[in-house]
Amino acid sequence: MKELFGRLRPRALAPVASATEEPTIDLRSLPGSSLRAQVDEEVVTPSAQPGVQAIEATTQTWKKKHLVAAYALIWVVAFVTALEQGMTAVFQPYVMSHFALHSLTSTTQVLPAIVGGLTRLPLAKLIDVWGRPQGFAIMIGFLTLGLAMMAACNNVKTFTAAQVFYWIGQNGMDYILAVFVADTSSLSKRGLMFAFLTSPWLMTSWVSGPLASLFLGLQEVEGKQVLTGLGWRWGFGIFAVIAPLCALPLFALMYWQYKQAVKAGLIPIYEHGRSKMESVKYYLIQFDAFGLLLLISGFAVFLLPFNLYSRQPDGFASAMVIGLIVLGACLLVTFALWERFGAPVTYLPYWLYKDRNVIGANLLACIMFFSFYLWNGMFISFLQVVAGQTITQATYIGNIYSIGCCLWSLPVGALILKTGRFKWQSLYFGVPITIIGAGFMIRFRQPDVDIGYIIMCQVLIALGGGTLVITWQTAVMSASTHQYVAVLLAQLFTFSSIGGAVGQTVSTAIWTSTFKKSLMHYLPKSELGNVDAIYSDLTKQLAYELGSPGRLAIQAAYADSLKPMYIAAVVVLCLMFPCVMMWRSRDIRDFKQVKGTVV
DSSP: OTTTTGGGSOOOOOOOOOTTOOOOOOGGGSTTOTTTTTOTTOOOOTTSOHHHHHHHHHHHHSOHHHHHHHHHHHHHHHHHHHHHHHHHHHHHHHHHHHTTOGGGTTHHHHHHHHHHHHTHHHHHHHHHHTOHHHHHHHHHHHHHHHHHHHHHOOSHHHHHHHHHHHHHHHHHHHHHHHHHHHHTSOHHHHHHHHHHHHTTHHHHHHHHHHHHHHHHOEEEETTEEEEOSSOHHHHHHHHHHHHHHHHHHHHHHHHHHHHHHHHTTOSOOOOOOOOHHHHHHHHHHHTTHHHHHHHHHHHHHHHTHHHHGGGSTTGGGSHHHHHHHHHHHHHHHHHHHIIIIIOSSOSSOHHHHTOHHHHHHHHHHHHHHHHHHHHHTTHHHHHHHTSOOOHHHHHHHHTHHHHHHHHHHHHHHHHHHHHOOOHHHIIIIIHHHHHHHHHHHHHHTSTTSOHHHHHHHHHHHHHHHHHHHHHHHHHHHTTSOGGGHHHHHHHHHHHHHHHHHHHHHHHHHHHHHHHHHHHHHHSOGGGGGGHHHHHHOHHHHHHSOTTSHHHHHHHHHHHHHHHHHHHHHHHHHTTHHHHHHTSOOOOOTTOOOOOSSOO
C-alpha cells in the first residue's frame, strides 16, 4: 500500500505553461531510459500535472499487446458494472416496497445522483495529481462498500446512504475508464472507442432482467404477489464480491505499466525541500481546493431545495428553499470570480469556461439527462402496472435505451472517424429524433396502447441518445489539449448528473402531488381504504388483476401523473437546438492530442 500510493509524497511540478503551449522534455536525455533510441520526438508535457505526465509516459513504455490487454480488461469491468446497474435498477422498486415506501423510489435516487455526480470534480484533480491507477483503486473501494451496505440495509436511510457510496464508486470507475480511453486513443477514433466502452450493455440488457427475476422470484401466492427467490439482498451481496475481483486485474495492469515508466526514467521527479505544512499548502493549491469547495458546495446547496421543497408548508415560497437557492447561486458566482481573479492554479483555464464547444456540450448533456430522468424513474413500474409486462419484459423494454444507444453509437463513432465532423449528426438527426420519441409518449402512456408503440418511442429516443452522447463528448474534448481532458470530462459528466438529479427531483414532485389524488379520484369506493397501501407498494398495485376495476383505476392514475412529465420533457428538449448550434464545426482527423502507443 505504501508503494501503491507513493505518488502522494510531496513533489514539485515544472512551471505551469498556458494551455496553448506545449513545452517538451527530450526523453532521450533522461537518465535510465531504456527507450532513448525509440522515442524520437515522443515526450511528456512538463506543464501537465504528475498524473497526466504518468499516463503520457506509460503509453510510451507499453507495447501493443499491453494496450490490447488493457482494453480487454476494460470491457470485462464495463460488462460487470453494466450487469450490476441493470439488476440494481430492477431491485430498487422492490427494496422500497419492502419498506412500504415505493412512491419514494425517485426520491432516494436524488441524493446519490447529486453526490455521485459531483464527486467526479475532485476525482479529476486527484487522478491528474496522483495518477489514474490510484484513483481507480479508491473507486473500487467505494463501489464495494456501497454494494455491501445495500445488501445489509435495514431501512431506507441506510439504503440511501449505501446508494451514495455505490454511485460514488460506480460513477468514479466509469469516469476513470472514460479518461483512460481518452488517454490512449486519438481524438478522431475516440468516439468509436467510447462506443466500445459502452458495448457490454448490448449483452447485459438481455440478461439483467431474467437474472433479477430469478433473484426476486415474484410469484402469486394465495392471491398476493410474493417474492420467493433468493432476494435482492443476495443480488447486491454477490456483486459486492464479483465487482472488485473483476476490477483488480485492470488496476494491476495499469499500476504495473506505471511502475515500468518510473523504472524507465520517463516520469520526471523533482526535489522540493518543503516542510510538511508547506507540502499541505502546495497540494491544496494544486488541487484548487478552495475553488473545488466553492463549486461542489454551490451545486449541492443549489440542488438540495428541489428535493426539500415538497416537505415545506409553502413549497418553493418557503424562506428556507429560497435561501438555499440564492446561497447556492452566490457560491457558484463566487467560484467563477475566484477562478478568474484569485486562484493560483485554476481548476480549468478561464478561457475554457467561455469556449462555446464546452458550454454547448455541457448544457446539452444537462438538458438531455434532465428530460430523460423526468419520466424514467417510474418507467419500469409503469411497464408492469399499466402495460401489463412481466419483470423480464419490463426490463427488456426499459433497457431499449441502453441497447439502442450503445449499438447506434458504433456507426456514429465510425462516421466521425471517416469524416472528422461531429456537429451535423446532432443538429439534423440526434436532437429532432429525440424530441419526436419523447413527444409520442405523451399519447402512448395510456393503458389501452399496444406495447409496440411504446417500444417504437424508446427506439427513437435511443437513436437520438446514441448520436448525442458521442458527439457531445467529442465536442468538449476537441476544445483543449490532453492536459485538461480529464477535467473537461468530469465537468461534462457532472452537468449530466446534475441534469439527471434535477429531473428526478421534478419527477418526484409531479408524482407525489398527482398520483395519490388521481388514485382517490379513480378507485372504486370499496378500494379507497387501500389507497395508502396502493400508493406506497408496487406489489400491491400488481396484485390487482388486469382488467379489474382496481387495476384500471391504478392505470388511469399512472397515465394522469405521467402526462405532465412527458410534456415537460418535450418542452425542455427543444432547448437542445441552440446548444448544438453554438459548436464549432471542425475537422478533427489531424488533431493530435495524445502521445505514445495509442489506438
